[in-house]
Amino acid sequence: MSKLILASASPRRLELLAQIGIVPDQVAPADIDETPAADESPRRLALRLAEEKARAVAKSNGGAFVLAADTVVACGTRALGKASDEREARKFLTLLSGRRHRVYGGVCLIAPDGTERSRVIETQVKFRTLGTEDLDRYLLHDEWKGKAGAYAIQGHAATFIKAISGSYSNVVGLSLCEVDGLLRGLGYPVKEV
Template sequence: MASSSPRRVELLAQIGITPDQIDPADIDETPLEAEMPARLAQRLASSKAAVVAERHPEDVVLAADTVVAVGRRLLEKPADEAEARRFLKLLSGRNHRVFTGIAVVAEGRTTWRVVDTRVTFKHLSDAEIDAYVATGEWRGKAGGYGIQGRAAAFVQRIVGSHPAVMGLPLFETSNLLYGTGWRPAA
Protein backbone atom coordinates (compact mmCIF):
# COMPACT_ATOMS: atom_id res chain seq x y z
CA MET A 1 0.00 0.00 0.00
CA ALA A 2 1.39 3.35 -1.08
CA SER A 3 0.11 5.24 1.94
CA SER A 4 0.97 5.68 5.59
CA SER A 5 -2.59 6.70 6.47
CA PRO A 6 -3.85 4.71 9.46
CA ARG A 7 -7.42 5.52 8.35
CA ARG A 8 -6.89 3.79 5.01
CA VAL A 9 -5.46 0.72 6.73
CA GLU A 10 -8.48 0.66 9.09
CA LEU A 11 -10.88 1.02 6.17
CA LEU A 12 -9.24 -1.86 4.30
CA ALA A 13 -9.52 -3.98 7.45
CA GLN A 14 -13.30 -3.39 7.38
CA ILE A 15 -13.47 -5.39 4.16
CA GLY A 16 -10.99 -8.02 5.28
CA ILE A 17 -7.89 -6.70 3.55
CA THR A 18 -4.56 -6.27 5.33
CA PRO A 19 -1.71 -4.77 3.29
CA ASP A 20 1.38 -6.97 3.17
CA GLN A 21 3.51 -3.84 3.26
CA ILE A 22 3.11 -0.11 3.83
CA ASP A 23 5.43 1.93 1.61
CA PRO A 24 4.36 5.57 1.36
CA ALA A 25 5.15 7.42 -1.84
CA ASP A 26 6.79 10.77 -1.28
CA ILE A 27 5.67 12.85 -4.24
CA ASP A 28 5.10 16.53 -4.88
CA GLU A 29 1.37 17.08 -4.36
CA THR A 30 1.31 20.61 -5.74
CA PRO A 31 -1.64 21.09 -8.11
CA LEU A 32 -0.76 21.89 -11.69
CA GLU A 33 -1.88 25.22 -13.10
CA ALA A 34 -5.67 25.20 -13.73
CA GLU A 35 -5.88 21.53 -12.68
CA MET A 36 -9.42 20.53 -11.80
CA PRO A 37 -10.01 18.79 -8.43
CA ALA A 38 -11.08 15.39 -9.84
CA ARG A 39 -8.08 15.30 -12.18
CA LEU A 40 -5.75 16.22 -9.31
CA ALA A 41 -7.08 13.34 -7.17
CA GLN A 42 -6.61 10.90 -10.04
CA ARG A 43 -3.12 12.16 -10.91
CA LEU A 44 -1.88 12.03 -7.33
CA ALA A 45 -3.23 8.54 -6.68
CA SER A 46 -1.78 7.23 -9.97
CA SER A 47 1.57 8.92 -9.35
CA LYS A 48 1.83 7.47 -5.85
CA ALA A 49 1.00 4.00 -7.14
CA ALA A 50 3.56 4.30 -9.94
CA VAL A 51 6.37 5.39 -7.60
CA VAL A 52 5.78 2.49 -5.21
CA ALA A 53 5.23 -0.02 -8.04
CA GLU A 54 8.73 0.82 -9.32
CA ARG A 55 10.11 -0.25 -5.93
CA HIS A 56 7.89 -3.37 -5.81
CA PRO A 57 7.38 -4.50 -9.42
CA GLU A 58 6.08 -7.97 -8.50
CA ASP A 59 3.43 -6.69 -6.09
CA VAL A 60 -0.06 -5.31 -6.43
CA VAL A 61 0.14 -1.67 -5.30
CA LEU A 62 -2.80 0.38 -4.04
CA ALA A 63 -2.67 4.16 -3.65
CA ALA A 64 -5.23 6.86 -2.91
CA ASP A 65 -5.51 10.61 -2.57
CA THR A 66 -8.35 12.83 -1.37
CA VAL A 67 -9.06 16.35 -2.58
CA VAL A 68 -11.66 18.71 -1.08
CA ALA A 69 -13.10 21.46 -3.25
CA VAL A 70 -15.59 24.28 -3.04
CA GLY A 71 -16.31 24.93 -6.69
CA ARG A 72 -12.89 24.98 -8.35
CA ARG A 73 -11.16 26.12 -5.17
CA LEU A 74 -9.02 23.40 -3.61
CA LEU A 75 -8.90 23.10 0.16
CA GLU A 76 -5.67 21.28 0.81
CA LYS A 77 -4.29 20.30 4.21
CA PRO A 78 -4.28 23.48 6.32
CA ALA A 79 -0.83 24.76 7.21
CA ASP A 80 -1.91 26.17 10.56
CA GLU A 81 -4.87 26.93 12.84
CA ALA A 82 -5.69 30.17 11.02
CA GLU A 83 -6.00 28.37 7.70
CA ALA A 84 -8.07 25.59 9.30
CA ARG A 85 -10.47 28.27 10.60
CA ARG A 86 -10.69 29.87 7.14
CA PHE A 87 -11.50 26.51 5.56
CA LEU A 88 -14.21 25.72 8.12
CA LYS A 89 -15.76 29.18 7.69
CA LEU A 90 -15.82 28.59 3.93
CA LEU A 91 -17.44 25.15 4.35
CA SER A 92 -19.98 26.42 6.89
CA GLY A 93 -23.56 26.19 5.63
CA ARG A 94 -22.69 25.04 2.16
CA ASN A 95 -22.00 22.09 -0.11
CA HIS A 96 -18.56 20.95 -1.07
CA ARG A 97 -17.17 18.01 -2.97
CA VAL A 98 -14.67 15.40 -1.91
CA PHE A 99 -12.83 13.66 -4.74
CA THR A 100 -10.98 10.50 -3.81
CA GLY A 101 -8.73 9.00 -6.42
CA ILE A 102 -7.65 5.39 -6.13
CA ALA A 103 -5.13 3.58 -8.30
CA VAL A 104 -3.98 -0.02 -8.45
CA VAL A 105 -0.86 -1.16 -10.28
CA ALA A 106 -0.58 -4.87 -11.04
CA GLU A 107 1.74 -6.50 -13.58
CA GLY A 108 2.72 -3.09 -14.94
CA ARG A 109 -0.88 -2.05 -15.63
CA THR A 110 -2.58 0.83 -13.81
CA THR A 111 -6.32 1.02 -13.23
CA TRP A 112 -7.95 3.91 -11.42
CA ARG A 113 -11.21 5.50 -10.35
CA VAL A 114 -12.23 8.85 -8.90
CA VAL A 115 -15.15 8.90 -6.50
CA ASP A 116 -17.05 12.18 -6.19
CA THR A 117 -18.93 12.69 -2.91
CA ARG A 118 -21.01 15.75 -2.09
CA VAL A 119 -21.03 16.88 1.53
CA THR A 120 -23.21 19.58 3.10
CA PHE A 121 -22.10 21.24 6.33
CA LYS A 122 -24.48 22.93 8.73
CA HIS A 123 -23.90 26.58 9.58
CA LEU A 124 -21.01 26.64 12.05
CA SER A 125 -20.71 29.21 14.80
CA ASP A 126 -17.36 30.77 15.61
CA ALA A 127 -17.44 28.85 18.90
CA GLU A 128 -17.92 25.53 17.05
CA ILE A 129 -15.07 26.34 14.70
CA ASP A 130 -12.78 27.36 17.56
CA ALA A 131 -13.63 24.23 19.54
CA TYR A 132 -12.97 21.99 16.55
CA VAL A 133 -9.68 23.69 15.69
CA ALA A 134 -8.60 23.28 19.33
CA THR A 135 -8.96 19.47 19.00
CA GLY A 136 -6.20 19.34 16.38
CA GLU A 137 -8.24 16.84 14.32
CA TRP A 138 -7.86 19.12 11.29
CA ARG A 139 -4.10 18.51 11.07
CA GLY A 140 -3.09 16.58 7.98
CA LYS A 141 -6.65 16.47 6.64
CA ALA A 142 -7.69 17.81 3.25
CA GLY A 143 -10.28 20.52 3.77
CA GLY A 144 -9.30 20.90 7.41
CA TYR A 145 -11.64 18.30 8.86
CA GLY A 146 -11.97 14.58 9.51
CA ILE A 147 -15.48 13.21 9.01
CA GLN A 148 -14.60 10.18 11.14
CA GLY A 149 -14.11 12.42 14.19
CA ARG A 150 -15.90 15.35 15.76
CA ALA A 151 -16.59 16.99 12.40
CA ALA A 152 -19.18 14.27 11.78
CA ALA A 153 -21.52 16.51 13.80
CA PHE A 154 -21.14 19.21 11.11
CA VAL A 155 -22.46 17.04 8.28
CA GLN A 156 -26.10 17.65 7.35
CA ARG A 157 -26.06 15.49 4.26
CA ILE A 158 -23.75 13.30 2.28
CA VAL A 159 -24.39 12.06 -1.22
CA GLY A 160 -21.92 9.42 -2.29
CA SER A 161 -19.37 7.34 -0.43
CA HIS A 162 -18.82 8.00 3.28
CA PRO A 163 -15.58 5.94 3.34
CA ALA A 164 -14.32 7.97 0.36
CA VAL A 165 -14.57 11.12 2.47
CA MET A 166 -12.48 9.30 5.09
CA GLY A 167 -9.88 8.55 2.41
CA LEU A 168 -10.73 5.27 0.69
CA PRO A 169 -13.91 4.30 -1.17
CA LEU A 170 -14.26 0.64 -0.25
CA PHE A 171 -16.62 -0.54 -2.99
CA GLU A 172 -14.45 0.88 -5.77
CA THR A 173 -11.20 -0.21 -4.10
CA SER A 174 -12.44 -3.77 -3.74
CA ASN A 175 -13.56 -3.84 -7.37
CA LEU A 176 -10.22 -2.52 -8.63
CA LEU A 177 -8.24 -5.04 -6.58
CA TYR A 178 -10.38 -8.02 -7.57
CA GLY A 179 -10.36 -6.81 -11.19
CA THR A 180 -6.59 -7.32 -11.30
CA GLY A 181 -7.02 -10.94 -10.24
CA TRP A 182 -5.78 -10.20 -6.75
CA ARG A 183 -7.26 -12.31 -3.96
CA PRO A 184 -6.56 -12.13 -0.21
CA ALA A 185 -4.33 -14.82 1.25
CA ALA A 186 -6.40 -17.64 2.69
Protein backbone atom coordinates in the same frame (compact mmCIF):
# COMPACT_ATOMS: atom_id res chain seq x y z
CA MET B 1 0.54 -15.01 -4.14
CA SER B 2 1.75 -11.49 -4.90
CA LYS B 3 1.95 -9.11 -2.00
CA LEU B 4 -0.13 -5.97 -1.61
CA ILE B 5 1.60 -2.66 -0.90
CA LEU B 6 -0.32 0.35 0.31
CA ALA B 7 1.36 3.49 -1.03
CA SER B 8 0.04 5.66 1.80
CA ALA B 9 1.01 6.56 5.35
CA SER B 10 -2.64 7.20 6.30
CA PRO B 11 -3.75 5.17 9.32
CA ARG B 12 -7.34 5.77 8.21
CA ARG B 13 -6.74 3.93 4.94
CA LEU B 14 -5.26 0.98 6.81
CA GLU B 15 -8.30 0.90 9.12
CA LEU B 16 -10.69 1.08 6.17
CA LEU B 17 -8.97 -1.80 4.38
CA ALA B 18 -9.10 -3.86 7.59
CA GLN B 19 -12.88 -3.35 7.64
CA ILE B 20 -13.13 -5.44 4.48
CA GLY B 21 -10.54 -8.00 5.58
CA ILE B 22 -7.57 -6.62 3.67
CA VAL B 23 -4.25 -6.20 5.43
CA PRO B 24 -1.46 -4.93 3.17
CA ASP B 25 1.81 -6.84 3.32
CA GLN B 26 3.69 -3.56 3.33
CA VAL B 27 3.07 0.17 3.76
CA ALA B 28 5.32 2.30 1.57
CA PRO B 29 4.29 5.96 1.37
CA ALA B 30 5.26 7.64 -1.88
CA ASP B 31 7.31 10.81 -1.70
CA ILE B 32 5.91 12.95 -4.50
CA ASP B 33 5.28 16.64 -5.02
CA GLU B 34 1.57 17.20 -4.31
CA THR B 35 1.45 20.77 -5.63
CA PRO B 36 -1.53 21.25 -7.96
CA ALA B 37 -0.64 22.06 -11.57
CA ALA B 38 -1.80 25.38 -13.00
CA ASP B 39 -5.53 25.26 -13.77
CA GLU B 40 -5.78 21.63 -12.58
CA SER B 41 -9.29 20.74 -11.44
CA PRO B 42 -9.71 19.14 -7.98
CA ARG B 43 -11.03 15.96 -9.66
CA ARG B 44 -8.00 15.73 -11.94
CA LEU B 45 -5.65 16.51 -9.03
CA ALA B 46 -7.01 13.61 -6.94
CA LEU B 47 -6.58 11.20 -9.85
CA ARG B 48 -3.10 12.41 -10.83
CA LEU B 49 -1.77 12.22 -7.27
CA ALA B 50 -3.11 8.67 -6.76
CA GLU B 51 -1.56 7.56 -10.05
CA GLU B 52 1.80 9.21 -9.34
CA LYS B 53 1.96 7.66 -5.87
CA ALA B 54 1.18 4.19 -7.21
CA ARG B 55 3.72 4.48 -10.03
CA ALA B 56 6.46 5.77 -7.72
CA VAL B 57 6.06 2.81 -5.35
CA ALA B 58 5.54 0.23 -8.12
CA LYS B 59 8.79 1.33 -9.78
CA SER B 60 10.83 -0.23 -6.96
CA ASN B 61 8.40 -3.05 -6.09
CA GLY B 62 7.93 -5.13 -9.23
CA GLY B 63 5.74 -8.19 -8.87
CA ALA B 64 3.45 -6.65 -6.25
CA PHE B 65 0.01 -5.12 -6.23
CA VAL B 66 0.37 -1.43 -5.39
CA LEU B 67 -2.62 0.53 -4.13
CA ALA B 68 -2.51 4.32 -3.82
CA ALA B 69 -5.11 6.96 -3.07
CA ASP B 70 -5.50 10.68 -2.61
CA THR B 71 -8.34 12.78 -1.23
CA VAL B 72 -9.12 16.31 -2.39
CA VAL B 73 -11.82 18.47 -0.82
CA ALA B 74 -13.23 21.00 -3.28
CA CYS B 75 -15.35 24.05 -2.69
CA GLY B 76 -16.43 25.10 -6.16
CA THR B 77 -13.35 24.82 -8.36
CA ARG B 78 -10.99 25.45 -5.45
CA ALA B 79 -9.08 22.52 -3.94
CA LEU B 80 -8.67 22.68 -0.18
CA GLY B 81 -5.57 20.78 0.83
CA LYS B 82 -4.27 20.07 4.28
CA ALA B 83 -4.32 23.23 6.37
CA SER B 84 -0.82 24.41 7.23
CA ASP B 85 -1.88 25.99 10.53
CA GLU B 86 -4.92 26.74 12.70
CA ARG B 87 -5.60 30.02 10.91
CA GLU B 88 -5.83 28.27 7.54
CA ALA B 89 -7.97 25.49 9.06
CA ARG B 90 -10.42 28.12 10.34
CA LYS B 91 -10.46 29.71 6.87
CA PHE B 92 -11.25 26.36 5.20
CA LEU B 93 -14.01 25.48 7.66
CA THR B 94 -15.54 28.95 7.36
CA LEU B 95 -15.58 28.51 3.59
CA LEU B 96 -17.36 25.13 3.94
CA SER B 97 -19.85 26.42 6.52
CA GLY B 98 -23.46 26.19 5.35
CA ARG B 99 -22.40 24.96 1.91
CA ARG B 100 -22.28 21.84 -0.15
CA HIS B 101 -18.82 20.72 -1.25
CA ARG B 102 -17.31 17.75 -3.05
CA VAL B 103 -14.76 15.23 -1.88
CA TYR B 104 -12.82 13.58 -4.69
CA GLY B 105 -11.07 10.32 -3.97
CA GLY B 106 -8.49 9.24 -6.50
CA VAL B 107 -7.62 5.53 -6.38
CA CYS B 108 -5.00 3.71 -8.44
CA LEU B 109 -4.12 0.03 -8.41
CA ILE B 110 -1.16 -1.42 -10.29
CA ALA B 111 -1.07 -5.20 -10.68
CA PRO B 112 2.11 -7.32 -10.66
CA ASP B 113 2.03 -7.48 -14.47
CA GLY B 114 1.98 -3.67 -14.69
CA THR B 115 -1.70 -3.32 -15.53
CA GLU B 116 -2.98 -0.06 -14.07
CA ARG B 117 -6.55 0.86 -13.18
CA SER B 118 -7.64 4.23 -11.79
CA ARG B 119 -10.89 5.77 -10.60
CA VAL B 120 -12.15 9.04 -9.16
CA ILE B 121 -14.97 8.80 -6.65
CA GLU B 122 -17.07 11.89 -5.92
CA THR B 123 -19.01 12.41 -2.71
CA GLN B 124 -21.07 15.50 -1.95
CA VAL B 125 -21.09 16.74 1.63
CA LYS B 126 -23.31 19.48 3.06
CA PHE B 127 -22.13 21.31 6.18
CA ARG B 128 -24.51 23.03 8.53
CA THR B 129 -23.78 26.67 9.28
CA LEU B 130 -20.88 26.88 11.72
CA GLY B 131 -20.64 29.57 14.35
CA THR B 132 -17.49 30.96 15.95
CA GLU B 133 -18.06 28.72 18.98
CA ASP B 134 -18.27 25.63 16.73
CA LEU B 135 -14.99 26.54 15.07
CA ASP B 136 -13.25 27.39 18.35
CA ARG B 137 -14.32 24.08 19.90
CA TYR B 138 -13.29 22.03 16.86
CA LEU B 139 -9.92 23.71 16.49
CA LEU B 140 -9.06 22.97 20.14
CA HIS B 141 -8.49 19.39 18.99
CA ASP B 142 -5.73 18.50 16.56
CA GLU B 143 -8.15 16.50 14.45
CA TRP B 144 -7.93 19.00 11.56
CA LYS B 145 -4.19 18.47 11.17
CA GLY B 146 -3.19 16.46 8.13
CA LYS B 147 -6.76 16.33 6.80
CA ALA B 148 -7.92 17.53 3.41
CA GLY B 149 -10.28 20.47 3.96
CA ALA B 150 -9.22 20.56 7.64
CA TYR B 151 -11.84 18.10 8.87
CA ALA B 152 -12.36 14.43 9.64
CA ILE B 153 -15.92 13.24 8.99
CA GLN B 154 -15.38 10.25 11.28
CA GLY B 155 -14.48 12.44 14.25
CA HIS B 156 -15.79 15.56 15.95
CA ALA B 157 -16.65 17.12 12.58
CA ALA B 158 -19.44 14.56 12.21
CA THR B 159 -21.62 17.12 13.99
CA PHE B 160 -21.07 19.52 11.07
CA ILE B 161 -22.52 17.15 8.48
CA LYS B 162 -26.08 17.93 7.46
CA ALA B 163 -26.18 15.59 4.44
CA ILE B 164 -23.96 13.31 2.41
CA SER B 165 -24.49 11.89 -1.05
CA GLY B 166 -22.11 9.18 -2.16
CA SER B 167 -19.46 7.08 -0.49
CA TYR B 168 -18.88 7.79 3.20
CA SER B 169 -15.62 5.81 3.19
CA ASN B 170 -14.41 8.01 0.32
CA VAL B 171 -14.66 11.04 2.62
CA VAL B 172 -12.76 9.16 5.33
CA GLY B 173 -10.00 8.42 2.81
CA LEU B 174 -10.72 5.40 0.59
CA SER B 175 -13.85 4.25 -1.25
CA LEU B 176 -14.12 0.63 -0.18
CA CYS B 177 -16.60 -0.25 -2.92
CA GLU B 178 -14.21 0.94 -5.63
CA VAL B 179 -11.11 -0.59 -4.01
CA ASP B 180 -12.82 -3.96 -3.63
CA GLY B 181 -13.84 -3.86 -7.29
CA LEU B 182 -10.37 -2.87 -8.49
CA LEU B 183 -8.66 -5.58 -6.44
CA ARG B 184 -11.05 -8.29 -7.61
CA GLY B 185 -10.89 -7.05 -11.20
CA LEU B 186 -7.10 -7.31 -11.34
CA GLY B 187 -6.98 -10.72 -9.64
CA TYR B 188 -6.03 -9.93 -6.06
CA PRO B 189 -7.49 -12.67 -3.83
CA VAL B 190 -10.00 -10.73 -1.71
CA LYS B 191 -11.27 -12.84 1.19
CA GLU B 192 -14.98 -12.94 1.81
CA VAL B 193 -15.77 -11.33 5.18
